[in-house]
Amino acid sequence: MSLAAESCVACKGEDTRLTGKEAIDLLKEVADWQMMELERKLFKDFKFKNFAEALQFVTRVAALAEQQNHHPDISFGWGYAEIILTTHAVDGLTRNDFIFAAKIDGLK
Secondary structure, eight states, X not given: OOGGGSOOOOOOSGGGSOOHHHHHHHHTTSTTOEEETTTTEEEEEEEOXXXXXXXXXXXXXXXXXXXXXOOOEEEEETTEEEEEEOBGGGTXXXXXXXXXXXXXXXXX
């Protein structure tokens, strides 16, 4: 099953945090996402033609975040949106972060 076809699930605690190897393996499944902060966060920069397109994209990401109950950090402005994913409950990455990254890619 592709990551985008999965749904985010509630964390069970520290046991759901991915190891570095697990995160690197999943990173191969999400195009152009990068890991940062010692494999604790995922980051991607999206480009748009103008502010309105960036805002529309961010609005779609926000609706998806509510649906999946997984909320990213978002910065945006004229022609760009930056998304950072992490699971605060485990202070690192979980499968949910990669599932949500794949779902965000499907919105573009």
